[in-house]
Amino acid sequence: MKVSRRTLLKGAISGATVAAVGAPHFFIPNPAFAAPWIEKGGKIKVGVLFSQTGNLAVVENDSTQVVLYAIDEINANGGVAGMQVEPVVVDAKSDIKVYSEKISQLILRDRVISTFGGYTSASRRAVAPIVMARDHLFYYPTCYEGRECTQNIINTGPLANQHSQDLIPFMVENFGPKVYLIGSNYIWPKESNKNAKVWLERVGGEVVGEDYVPLGGSEFTPIFNKVRQQQPSFIFSTVVGDSDIALHKQYLQEGFKVDKMPIASLTTGEIETRAMGAEAGAGHFLSAPYFQTMENPTNQRFVEGYLASKYGGGGVTHYNMEETYLSVYVWKHGVEKALATAGDIEEVTPRMIRDVSGNIEVGDDISPEGRVWIDPDNFNIWLKPKIGQCQSDGQFKVIKAADEHVGPDPMSIYPERGVCKADGLHQPDGTVKTSVL
Amino acid sequence: MNGNIYHNRKAQWAIYLAAFAALALLPIFFDSPFTLNLLARYCVFALLAVSVSLVWGYAGILSLGQAIAFGLAAYGMAMTMQMQYQDPVSDPIPSFMLTNELETLPLVWAPFWSTPIGLILTFGVPTVFFIVFGILMFQARVAGVFVAIMTLAMTAAWYSMAYDMQPFTAGFNGISPPLPFQIFGTEVDPYSAGAYWVCVAFLAVLTLGAKFLMQTKFGLIVQAIRDDAERARFLGYNVAYYQVVVFALSGFLAASAGFCWVLIVQYVSPTSLEIVFSISIVIWAAVGGRTSLLGAIIGAFLVNGMQSFVGDELQQVWMLILGAIFIGVVLFLPRGLAGFFELVLGLFSGRREPQKSDWNTGRTSAVTKESAE
Amino acid sequence: MSVNDFWTPFALLPFLNALIIGISLISIWLIAALGLTIIYGTMGVINMAHGEFIMLGAYSTYVLQTLIGIPFLLCLPLSFLILAAIGWVIERGVIRTLYRRPLDTLLATWGLSLILVQGVRLIFGGEPQYVGVPSWLNFQIQADFIHLSGLRLFIIVMAIVMVAVTWFLLYRTTLGICVRAVMQDKEMAASFGIDANRIYSLTFCYGAGLAGVAGSMFGALKTLFPDMGGGYIVEAFLVVVVGGVQLAGSVLSASLLGELNSIFSYFTNDTFARFVLFTLVVVFLRIRPQGLLAEKMTRR
């Protein structure tokens, strides 16, 4: 089969040269390299794939910095399994096309064992095909909508179901049942809103309006027009990025009162409140697993250590950075566990790390937000969501923290699709489907 | 112009053939799947630049809408590949549709169950759209700057559409088919030499076809229309007809690029329909030389290659350099690198052909002529 | 997606309010497009960096207000001057060599916009910055279905002022006569002793200055970040082209587009409104390429 295909092409395209090289692969993948992913005596290479330039750099540059900070910390403490970690940092330039180009460079050329990267779902989906085709391992360290069930991505940010579980009942209890949903116009806000509706129903709340603005859109008057008509008890916001800042500024200009109708957001963190000015942010609520002001020794060490290091130029820590920081430690523990299973570091493959990552725990001594662990079925993270209220200095005061860890459920609102397990999506008809995107 | 070897047709064909042969042979030297895939991406960009060179350089229609054809084809291809992954019984709809409460496959997706029909739509829809859009514009004798702005607005409209129609397009997240393209019982791995050769073959065949076409009388008339549409009209040519044909051809080229793109990247999102992307294509062609198809290819390889390699080294200042290059090319090399070669080769042949490039001013120069008279 | 989710049913009061909001959108579209109208109309220069001029205006306000402490109202004229100065440099350095090559100005100014965005990012960083709204603008007008914030009202008033000043300059001053003369026929104007190059310089400076004022106000209303200009450029161009590249036309087309946008987003959503609007504009340009107000172009 292979030979005949080759002969055919040879005639058609490039004649005898093909035979000269003996190029063994045409439409089929290059046979796997025999070389090990990690070489004894060398360094362990990991990919760092965020945007350092362009409009996404605002957030993703911090992600790069915090990954480097975590790796420095790990190396200073003896590395992983006695080996030093070497980050391969690439710049995705805020361009979706470049994400897909750079991930293939990391996997195929640089042969990193795992990659940390991405802040937007779009970038995750752009890298997913090759990550899955090469059975690689990708750590996606931020909020995420779920509904996927892949065997090559580990997520260390909160899922939609983890966000809403505490926030919605809290808001309804304190401000009233009527909610107006405002989000950026893409999938994550829509999924988050669906989860929010599930919880609203349970606590007797009611949706009085739902609106989406384009990404980067900054005109909220038409929406506030409808909000004024509906008189909701609070606004539930999944508006991201620059739009989020415009939302808060225009909220203030429109004369809404934060004690009457506050915004409960899944996105407005320390970076955003600083950029919108203190008076625009103060009084609103945020659901996140982490706040810079959390009071525990680990967080104190993390904030002080990070801000004092050469990576801490941004001046704040926030939930996205902390989740990224955690992902590096999740990976570290994964490699160590895989080594224990395989016996030889040269035997360790990306997929092996992923397969042993279930139940891996990052303890109080490392995790600034407190103990977290990876779900053994769907490889998302167990965490304690918290609710913070923005103060006049742009920092958040934690006013409610979950007592128990909340489990991640990527299929929470799609039970009819099946259950996500380690080996794939177990569909209702009994079949198992892998790589569900 | 006899003396200048740049204008010698035999020499031109020799150079073109040599260039494509070299591209086809590259896998010998770069066996790394990453490099092959990267080069294949450049070939796709080069094909886009060729489509701009055809429509702008030869026909004088500055289209900022090439991304429309590219994006539509890319969506078509991604939908074809996504449906190859779906199963009619156990998993009949792509999972992103669930977010939007779709329970059955929407009508626009249904034809993509069949790969041949999917492929026909991939190439057909953008081409037909360009024919319709072309008729709309050129029948009304829209020209020059207005073409640029109308295509720009149309690109923005399609972007909003792809972005907003989330039940059908997955919106900003885009569609990433989980498996590579399957055809004739084979899987086309995006990182294989085969996938690379598919891209090179598309680039070579379509470029050579365009080159041939521009040397026929059709090409001559197209260039005549670029110089003075009214004159051509009074010589009995249906100018709008010619413009629609060229515009549709360039749309087909851009659509082919979109097809190849998803073949080797397995992903599409509304960014493929972005204005920024659409203008970048024009810039590649401008850098390489819009009046030369090979020049456009070189421009695309050069700018994107620099972006991949130099861009990483110089990170923060890279965009400054890129911007400066564009300005420099427009100011000092209006015909791009190809024009520069033409000039240099002209010097060697002992006769210097003055560079004239005011044809693209269209109306302005017509006005000047009148007032001068 | 059911039809009912997508379409908001009609109701009179919110709809009337949408019309009022439309006025506020009009003012923004108009302010963004005003400088472009002047530059494109007079010089035939397609300034793709116009959005970046707006961005620079916003950043100069940020610098003046936050770093130096100048009150907001005073920032407006200062932004005008700063941008006019930047415009002068750019006109001398780049634009001057490109007269009569409108499509080339499009490409060159595109390159320019890359430089400006990255330059600002290098200096101020990529994170969003903040322009404060003066406290005397923190009021709302509320009566029946009308609801308008102080800042919106201020922007509407400023739009009227900017149009009025531009109209006065163009139609009631000697300089304006010269500009219009050059606009109609450069050679003829030159033969009357008008220095067309000087007029071009001044026009470009003035157009850039207007973008500066626009930036100051958008900075207060929205968010400051290096890419913010890209969000205005397409709309601004459509306003200019639909209006027929003249002052009154731009006012008319901004009014039309702003109201339509507001009405469409009332019935559907903002993204879909954009799609409908852009498509309408394309169809409109096919029927009337000369724009709303301009006379049919005479060909050679």
Added chain:
Amino acid sequence: MSLLELKDVTKVYNDYVAVENFNFSVTDGELRCLLGPNGAGKTTCIDLITGRQRLTSGAILFAGDDICRLPEQSIARLGIGRKFQVPAIFKELTVEDNLEVAFSRKKDPFANMMTLHRSYGQKRYDEIVELVGLKDRLSSQAGLLSHGETQWLEIGMVLMQDPRLLLMDEPTAGMTEQETMKTSEIFNSLKGSHTLVVVEHDMSFVREIADIITVMHMGTMLAEGTLEEIGNDPRVKEVYLGSEGLG
């Protein structure tokens, strides 16, 4: 029999009447000069005949058929060639290619996609090249020609169309005296074999070539006749009074 006939042709722009109830006819093989002061409506007439502008009322007959609703290219294909007041040529193309585009009989894009050959060497083609004196300039870029050469090139292109009727809008504008002389030679050699309508200002040129002259004024026909008759017409004198007159 008249080849071209304008019947009660009227063209109104907004409020301005450019041509009013203009009647005009040209017989086969004739060379007609169309005279008149600026704004008399001469170029408008040519625009109306060639379809560049649409008439407000009236009719235009070409070889007996009404052509005033046809698009420009169809009128051109019927056999009406036109030289513009401001020379219109394809500046970026060579002289040879300019003539080639004009010479080509095939107008359909798809038919032309299969055609590679050039017409150089065909008898009629070579004759016209000879006639307009551009033989040595064939490979030059048209944009680089002198003003006179540009005019001849356009005349050559119109001839290449092999039209039954040639409309020449100020063919000698901007030419030196010598060039004008050469142009009049070209025109005289066309007499008889072609039907020509020439719009001119230059009286010395008109004298060289004219048989019958039509004078327009304010969009209407003022006078028609031989050179001598026109020269003695008091109305014509009045119109031209103060300008250089008709000498």
